[in-house]
Amino acid sequence: MDPLFSSDVIGKLREAVEKAGYTVDGVNAALGPQAAAALGRGDLLPARRATSGGSPLETLINLFVCGGVLSTPAVQAAIEPLRVDQALSVGLLEPARGGLRAAIDLRPYGDDDGDWWVVSDLGTDVRPGPLAADHVLGIGGAALTLASATVRQEVGSALDIGIGCGIQALHLARHSRKITGTDINPRALAMAATTAALNGLHWELLEGDLAEPVTGRRFDLVVSNPPFVIGTGEATHVYRDSGRSADGVVAEMLGAATGLLTDGGWLQLLGNWLHVAGQEWTERVGGWLPERCDAWVVQREVLDPAEYVAMWLRDAGEDATRADRWLDWFAEHDVEGVGFGLVTVRASNVDSPSQVLEDLRQQTDHPLGIQVREFFGRLSAVRGGLLDLHLVADPSVRLTQEAVRGADGWEVEEQLLTGGGLRAAHAVDPLVVALVGGCDGTLSLRDQLTMLAQAHDTDPATLHAAAELVVGPLVRHGLLRPL
Incomplete structure (x- = not known):
């Protein structure tokens, strides 16, 4: 292009x-x-x-x-x-x-390592009115979120599905020997080619729907900020509408992951998914995750249907004439909310992969990609056997206690949280507090739990069986770290 x-x-x-x-x-x-x-x-x-x-x-x-x-x-x-x-x-x-x-929009963009220039279409902030059907987005919140969350390591081949104006590819150019970008919108590919040339770069740019142009090829790293907006399947704006009904585009991309990734390769994408009455969102999204791949799905926010429709109509500079039809579709499908988040998949090629789906709406340390990479490292460590690990408490771990007035008087609620990283908080009981307090790496978790069972007159097998449910999240979130 x-x-x-x-x-x-x-x-x-x-x-x-x-x-x-x-x-x-x-x-x-x-x-x-x-x-x-x-x-x-x-x-x-x-x-x-x-x-x-x-x-x-x-x-x-x-x-x-x-x-x-x-x-x-x-x-x-x-x-x-x-x-x-x-x-x-x-x-x-x-x-x-x-x-x-x-x-057109031409503006500087950069990070601590240097500056680029990005070419895109003008947004509604400077050019009011409905956006064109082939509008090419510039620097926005979703693009910045994905750029921050991407795992940065040297790779031979990287793929940006739905490259748009080329923001993700600029970052990929720092640590990828070859970059391929796909987009169904010819104008987006021309914008990406202009962004690349203006910054002295060259990318392989292919026209087509999602991963279709690279069928049969594999990549070390795949990133995507796809057109994930949920609706009837009507496509009025190519930057947001995939032409798939409901949240089908995210399901389709996750289904293609196995065929896209090299062994150990990464897929990272942003997406929306439905919260449907009577079904947990984790069950819905979990059903899309590919086999033999570790996965981490992080839900960052949930909007009710009215908020969601208003946001996207405003984003495209549209009036409210479509709102009723859109909201009727949500009501007909028992939609209670729309989740937004980050999905990271790694082709670990194991029979029993670790797949974690959770709400994490708190602020985290940036760039999030560092936290993602460390999270998957901890998944790998735990796979070898949680009970055999020697654990140490992260130096930033804090214990907070809050007394709440209840029916039977004051009740103390305790939380463990980290001062950095994912900044995760976990409600705990005195037994877990004692366990974390003793995590200095000297004993295996199995031996620690056995000693705690003896001290509290509890069956060790009961604590061993509960370790994954209770201690596993503390390890995955970095409150406890394997030696």
Whole structure:
């Protein structure tokens, strides 16, 4: 797939943004903390006021980030050596009453290791009105969530299913020898090719639905922020609608995992799933998980149907005419809520894989990918036999006690929680508190439980049998760590 612009235009555009200092740090410095914070909330006015000085950097911010209309001389000074007539002819800019405005979104994006530029379509914050059917999303919350959650390790081959404008592929380029991206939207592939070229990168870009273009191929790492929005199967916007009814797109992608991954390979995707009356969400999603693969499904939030429909109509700049039909569909299918979260699968190639599905809505340490990798490491350690492990309590573990007035007087509730990592909290009883207090790595868990059973006049077999249910979550969440 070819980029939107010729190599000559891309080279001149890169020279212009580099010369102006149009980077994440440059933009934040030009805006100042208050305007930058307002911009993060979607309030463009402070940013527009902060970038009225006319410098090339201020002009680029006003033009591409704030959706401003600027004079031709000001724009020309900002995009040198690219000419305004070239920018108009290739669709980077367009005429507007009073001057010129951006026709696409071009903004800096980066992390602690460097800066990139990302090309996408303009959002409803700067261009009100319904989005086009082939709209290509830019930098958004879901993309950032997946980028933070991705396991970062050196791999030979990486696949981005539904590459969009190329945000995930930019990160993958840091630790993958070859990157392949698929998308059903030709405009998205052209945007991704432009993003790659603007950053001096090259990716294999293939047109097609989800993983269909790479049938028969395997990858060390697969990431996807797919069109996971749940509904009737009607596809009005390709960035959000898969054409599958209900939550079928997530089920389909998980079903394809085994055929996509090399031994030890990773699949990570974001998704929505239904909460249906009479069925646990863990039972629904758990039925999609592939065999012989370890898996961790983390539910981060649940919205009721009305909230969900309103959010996605607002996201696409649509009016409420579709709301009743959408909500009627939810009611007909006994939908009580819609879950959102991260699914990570690893092709561990074992007969009895560890598959954990849980609610984790608390704040966690970032990047989450570090926590994901450590979580799967602990799954592997436990698979060898939990009772034979020598465990130590994480140094950040804290015990909290809260007295609650009950029918029989004061009742003390105890929780163990970590000060870092997943920041998980677990309600515990005095026996578990004593166990964790004694976890210094000296004894195996089996021996510890045997000693506790003797001290509390309890059958050791009972404690051994309960170890997976009680101690297993403490190990998986990092409160207890195997030596």
